[in-house]
Amino acid sequence: MERLPGFRDFYPEPLPHSDVGSADARQFIFDKWRATARRYGFREYDGPPLEPLDLFTTKSGEEIVGQLYNFTDKGKRAIALRPEMTPTLARMVAAHERNYKKPIKWFAIPQLFRYERQQKGRLREHFQFNADLIGETDPAADAELIALLIDTLRSFGLTESDFVIRLSSRNAWSDFFKQGRGDAAHEYEFYQAIDKLERASPEENEQKLTALGFSLDAVNTFIKSGKPTAELQSILDNLAARGLRDFVKVDYHVIRGLAYYTGTVFEAFDAKGEFRAIAGGGRYDNLVKLISGGKVNLPALGFGMGDVVLLELLKARGLLPKFDANVDVFILIEDENLRAPSLKLVQDLRAAGYAVEYSLTPAKSDKQFKRAQELKTTFTAKFESDAYVRIRNLKSREEIVAGANDVANHLG
């Protein structure tokens, strides 16, 4: 029996096979995400992995259905596995925003799902760190969120030589489009052309832009100028005050593909350009209003950081630790007459907070010791009599004999 294509099994390390995920590395990443979000005062939330299909089509249009895990449930509801978190967040905020002081600073670590056809080997699920700041229009909010993004990546040991935040603005592009007398009906089409600029050929780009009334030259000149808008300058100054200015560069290539972004947009990339985007986000000041059917109107911005590219980058930079069972003490039971007090010691040390292992069944001394070594345990402990325990530190090789009730005091 096989798992579904595009899904990962997560095993404890050391991993059995290169095609499965590491549950330890996943938890390591989640822990860092949570810890950094909390230092920034962000609170955790979550929604259901299943939502009404409408929640996603309202925001992104019917064309998104082709990329969704969607189906009809036994109650004849059209439902989908969430492909992104923002619509759920907007729904939740719209339902209960009055309970929360603004700005709302929330994060989540959802598993997200996309069913894309004909992409063998590509994942159909990933986990994503989502952080959002709702209820504040000032660029200070954008700076706070981008600072969180930078410090999240730094918490893994990544430095300014490892990654860069490319900062841009839909507003800047909107002004450019208006000044060039673009047809408002084709504005989003223009954004999509900009979004694909670095991936398409110059001929394709020229053709698309010309059809929209723009020249590739004019677009490239605007991008090269890289002149920050007043809004972007305010964000840069704020980050400079924090000492984070060097992590960010203005880059108008970035515009983000999704329709709902309204202002600042940004993406995090590895400095060498070897990987896809590590994270991306921006302002979506109209989405809460749209999702709530006009009942609640709150400005918002957020970013998403997936676990897959981050994992690849951390591996490539040697920043992913090796994980083991983290056993503190292995209790050796060499005399079965001493199993009962040994079990009591196992219990006492676990109650004191130590991770403790032992052989469930009678086994030869050397086999037990070998197992302790495989588990990379720090200590072994063995009853010498029914009152005294020999404690051995396998790292320092120090040994000591302690009273049976006094073992925890000798485990450093």
Added chain:
Amino acid sequence: MERLPGFRDFYPEPLPHSDVGSADARQFIFDKWRATARRYGFREYDGPPLEPLDLFTTKSGEEIVGQLYNFTDKGKRAIALRPEMTPTLARMVAAHERNYKKPIKWFAIPQLFRYERQQKGRLREHFQFNADLIGETDPAADAELIALLIDTLRSFGLTESDFVIRLSSRNAWSDFFKQGRGDAAHEYEFYQAIDKLERASPEENEQKLTALGFSLDAVNTFIKSGKPTAELQSILDNLAARGLRDFVKVDYHVIRGLAYYTGTVFEAFDAKGEFRAIAGGGRYDNLVKLISGGKVNLPALGFGMGDVVLLELLKARGLLPKFDANVDVFILIEDENLRAPSLKLVQDLRAAGYAVEYSLTPAKSDKQFKRAQELKTTFTAKFESDAYVRIRNLKSREEIVAGANDVANHLG
């Protein structure tokens, strides 16, 4: 736009409404589950929330389909959202068991899904702590797993006056069935009748048992005897050595509904009998073989503990903490000329591991202080000049003035 019936949104506390879940309480529970499992040497794993439908029908028969979220994906695969974790675990173990020393001790915290019709208000998802021990037939394994169950509940502050483990044995019932000359073809039917004994009327029970060739009297006499089998006695002795004997009572009412259990079975209940089972589990020595198509044969046992009943119980016993934003320091910015050094202080304290909040935009002093109080922050810090910071402990009301680079040293 509403969420789907039977699903929970998880909000930060204080909660806006009684019908939504608490993300904080959920994380509190997950943290305790993880910490206790690790003290016992259990390693974390996870599988996909979606699996081939076959994985569940192989184990539980076609009748389970009526209770599943199942559908056909765009690749025409019959798939289902996992209703339990054990088949995924068996699949994963069967695929890579050679990589792991036995016994394998693994845990997971999956979200599980069931679509049951006509049960308004009943949840269709829950989270479940799953712990399994694979590759050991000795009752010492059963004792180790039951000890983990007991200590998991104790980690929340529950005591032996709050809960009891009802211990039973399919083997004991199998012997009873054989001694009573039951027809082997109806053995599982008999187990299901025993499983429903406490919930059905005496008349129903009598009728069902008579049809299977047994009297209700004989069954009740066997249950009342409560005599532990040798296997159960071995488990009880093992738990007694750990000082955990008083948490367990032999109770042959317990037999567990699922078809795949083979030996020891057990359930955890609140001592007052106010709630449904807190947890349940047992041996399933044939399941890995079944799921692997006969390729891998490993004895196993495990338990599952859901988050819903546990939450209800912890609330009822006053053991659920109130959660807040856990902000350590609120930086007051009363002079906008000092915003830049204030942002630097925010950054430095966060880098030092503190959770720090501040007003993103200019705000009146009293409004900022009120916000700090609402957030239940421990400290406020405010630049007195561009070099000195006044630190105030809102709990002790102590104040101190420190150099701008020295603030972290005064935060206890």
